[in-house]
Amino acid sequence: MPQSEHERLVDLAARLEREDPGFARAMRAGRPARPREYRRTGPWWGLALGMVLLGTGIALAQGLLIAAGLVLVGMAAQLVDPDPARRGRQGPGRR
Template sequence: MTESDDERIADLEAALWHDDPRFARGLGKGRPRRPREYRQGRAWLAMTLALAAVVTGVMVPHGLLLAVGLVLAALAVNLFDTTRRRRLNRRRL
């Protein structure tokens, strides 16, 4: 490889380490983890709690609990948007 190719690879590696260190560490060990875009555990947990609040608000006719569940569901849906996270990371740089 030429020297410019080595520099490009080093730049890509540095960007990967900066963007997602857990993925880069796993890749270096030969056991890669999911990239950040595909890790949505918190989003699923938030959605489950929101839907539980909605169902409970419907079963026990309680309007405030139902409204809180719907608001939480809207917030949880926002957590699934991976492009939003990428845009926020770029603004920080």
């Protein structure tokens, strides 16, 4: 027997509260915030820190700093640009 619409909405609200409580509170207050999936401040800070490490390594001619900067920039760039399949986009050449 199918659930009523009210039960489905209550279930959806409870699941949303568990997954992202900040977003659920903002929706109740009438001031929606971006969901967690679209908050990307951490990767941008990682990208900036990686660029600083890379620049410092080049200025001081330190291979370890250069390598650490390159690794951190690569990791942060991967996090800044999310997986295209998750966002509904398809890669080049796919239709």
